[in-house]
Amino acid sequence: MTYLSSISATNFTIAVSTVLILSLFITCVRRYWRLRHIPGPFIASYTDLWAAISVWRGKYYHDTVTQWHAKYGPVVRAGPNRVSFADPNAIPDIYGTSLIYSKSDSYRPMEVMAKGDTMQSIITIRDEKRVTGIKRQIAGGFSQSQWLKQEDQMDATISALLAQLYKKPTGMDIPLRNWLSLWMFDTLTSLAFSKTRGYLQAGVDTDKVFPSAAGRFKHWRTWALAPQLESLLLKNWFMQRAKTTSTPIAELAIERVQDRTAEEKNATGRDLLARYLAASQAAPDVIGMKDVIALTITTIHAGSESTAVITAMALSMVLGSKNSELFRKLEKEILDAYLPVGENGAIAFKDVEHLPYLDAVVRETLRWSVNPNVNSRTVNTPGGVTICDTFIPEGTDVMVSSHDIKNCTWMFGADASVYNPERWMHIDEQKRRDMERSAMGFSWGRRICMGQHLARILIKKLLASLIIAFEIEPIKAGETGKWDGNTIGFNLQVKLTSRKVSENKA
Template structure:
C-alpha cells in the first residue's frame, strides 16, 4: 500500500469516527441536547473517561453542577442530577432502572451481587446473601473486629506513630475482613497478618500487595467502565480473582465449622431452595473482600484526618467517650457500649458526608432507550439547601441541631434502594468500634496544620497525602 492509499484510508477512518459521534448528537436519541455540559461530553464518552482516569471525577462533576445547575450532561447518553430528590427518583424501588453497562467493567469471574445488571438475578442473589448481613449475623463478627483493633493498638503503643495513616487503616480493615472471610475463602495460605507485618502483604504462594491490587483494580475499572463496551479489553484478569477461584474450590471440598462470611454465604438459599454456585460464591466472596476493606479504611482515615484538623471536635468526642465508658479497662470498646452515643454518631456521619468514599453518581439505565441517569453523592452531600451555607465544612453539630430524618434524605453513603450496599450494618459496626476505640485511647494532631485532605478516586475516593501524629492519652486505659 503506497503513501497516498494510507493517507486516504486514514481520512476515511477519521470521517467514519466523526460521523459515528455526530449522527447520535444530531438525531438526539436520548433527548438530552438541551442539557448543558462540556461540549466534548455531548459528542463522546472520551471526556468522562479522561476525567475518571485523572482521579478526581467527583470534584470535576461538582464544579460543573456549580457552573450549570441541577442537570449536567456527562456523556452522549448520561445525565447527572444533583438534586436530593433525585436519589429517590433514580435509585428507589419500583422505578424500573437497572445498573448500566459501567458495571460490566467490574466482572472478573462471573456476575455477582454487585455487578449483575439483571433485576431478577439481583433479587435472587440478594435473597440468598441478605441473612449474612443481618444485624444478628453482624454481631457474630464483632469479636473478630475487636481482636484486630487490639492488635493495632499493640503496634501503636510500641512506638510513637507519626506519618501517613491510611496504610494503618488499610492493614486493620484487611485483617478484619480476612478474619470474617477466612484465609481459604480469600485465596490465602493464612490470614492477611498485615498489622503484624506492618506491611501491605497477602500470604499467597508468593506474597502480593493486596491493597495495591484492589486500588489499581478500582481505578482501572472505573475508567474503562465509562467507555463504550467495544473499546474495552476482551479479557481482564485480576490476581485476587485467580487466588479466590482456587481457594473456594478447596474450601468447598473441605467444609469447616467456622462461622464466617463464606460459611454463611454457603448456607443461603433462594426461594426455590437453590444455593449459590461455586463461581457465584467466589465472586461474592471477592466482592466482600473489596467492599469490606477499602470502604472502611477510607472512611476511618478521613474521619481521623478531620478530627486531627478540628481539635475542638476531637476533644468533645473524647469527653463523650470518657463519660460513657468510665473506668472500663478494656481499650477496645464493644458495639453495644457506643452504638447510641449521639456525638460519636454525628462524627461518623459527618465524616462519611464530607469525604464521600462513594462519591461518584452511580449510573442507572432507564427501562427504555438506554439513557443513563446518576445522582452524584459528593455534590448532594454539599447541597447548601439541605446542609447549610457551611456545607463544605466538617461540623458534626449539624446532625444534632437539625432534624436527622430530613438530613438522611440527602445522605447517601451506602447508595439507596434495592441496589444499596448490603453490608452497611457490618460497615457501621466496624466504624463505631474503630473510631470510638482509637480516639478514646489516642490523640491525633496534624503534622502540618495547613494541609488539606487530598484524594484520588477510582470507583472509591481514597485519602492521600495526609500525615498525622498520634500519642497515647493519659486516661489510664488498660493494655
C-alpha cells in the same frame, strides 16, 4: 470499457461515501435530538470520548460534572445518553424502590478477571431480578444482629492493632492510614474465613493486595466512561484466554473457597464464606460457585478499603487545624462516658452505638466521602419518566452529582461545604432521614451497600478504642488528609501517646 469501469467505480465510491455521511449525520441527529431539551456542553451530546480523555489525563469526572452544573443548572446533559442531576429530590426517583432502574454499563469495568474468566459481583450485576434473587439468599447474614455474633473476632483484630501501636515509641510519626488498612483487611478475612492473613502481626501487606485494590478503583474511574472500549481492549476473547493469572484478592478468594469446599464441611460455620456456601447449597440455580467466589472478592475488596479510609477520614477531618475543637468534643464524649474496656482493649459496640457526637462524626464523614465515579442507572420504564420536572426518555442513563448534592444548602444548611458533625444533632427524625438519603454514604434504595451495618460497627468501635488508648496528635494539623476523589488516595500521619504512660507520669 475501461472508461465505463472507471465511471462505475467512481459512482460506487460516491454512493458508499454518501451512505456513510448520511448514516453519520442521522446518528448525530438522533443522538442530539432525543435529549435536546436538556442543557449541557454541545460536544457531550455526541460523544463521551472527550470526557474520557480528560479522565485519562488525570481530571476527575465529578469535577467536570460539577462545573457543568454551575454553568447549565441542576439538570445537565452529561453525555450522548446520560443526564446528571444536582438535586437531592432526584435520588429516590433514580435509586429508589418504586421504579427499578438497572445499573448502567459504567459498572462493567469493575468486573474482575480471575483466571481468564470475568466475575460479576453483587455491585456490577445489571440484571435486577438476579440481584434480588442473590440478596434474598444472603441478606440475613448482613444484619447488625448477625454481625454482632462475630464481635469477638472484631475485638481480636482491634486488640492486635492496639498492641502494634503500643510498641511504637512515644512521639514517633505513625502512618496510621496504613495501619488502618492492615487492621481492616485482617478483620474482613477473619469475618469471612475465620482466620486472618496476619498483616497486623507482620506490619505489612505481605500479599501486595493494597496496590491491586488501588488499581481496581483507578481502573473503574479510568474506564467508566468508555466501558465498551474497555471490554474490547482488555476483556476480549484473546485476553480472556491469555490471562491465566488473577489479582491477589481474586487468588485469595479462590484459594479460600477451594480449601473450604475440599474440607467437605456442611457449611454450618458462622463466618461469611460459610453463609455464602450455605446459600449456594440452598439455591444453586441462584448462587453458583462462581458467584460465591465473586461475592467473596467483593467482600474483601470493597469492604476492607472503604471502611479503612472512612475511619482514617473521620480522624483526619476532626484532627485538622480548622477542626481541632471537633476532636476535643469527640474525645471528651468518649472519655467522659467511662466506657468499660475489654481485656483486649476493645470497646463493645453496645456501649458506643448511641453516643450522639460519635454518631454525628460518622454520619458527617460518610457525607463527605462522596463517590467520585459514574453512578448511573438506565431508565427502563416504557415511554420514559419525569425526574425533577424533566422528561427522561426510556433507555437514558441517569445519575446524581454526588459532589453537588453534598454541597446542597437547602438540604444540609448554609455551611454545607464545611465539615460539621453537629448538623446531624438536634434535628427531627424525618430531617435526619432526608439528610442521610442525600448523603448517599452507602448509596441508597435497592442497591444500598449490604455491608453498611458492619462498617458502622467497626468505625465506631475502633474510633472509641483508639481514643481511649491514646492521645492523638496530627503531625501536620490541617494536612493529615489528602482526599483526591479516590477511595484509596487518603493519608493520615499522627503521633500517639499511650494514656497508660500519661497516667503513670501523672
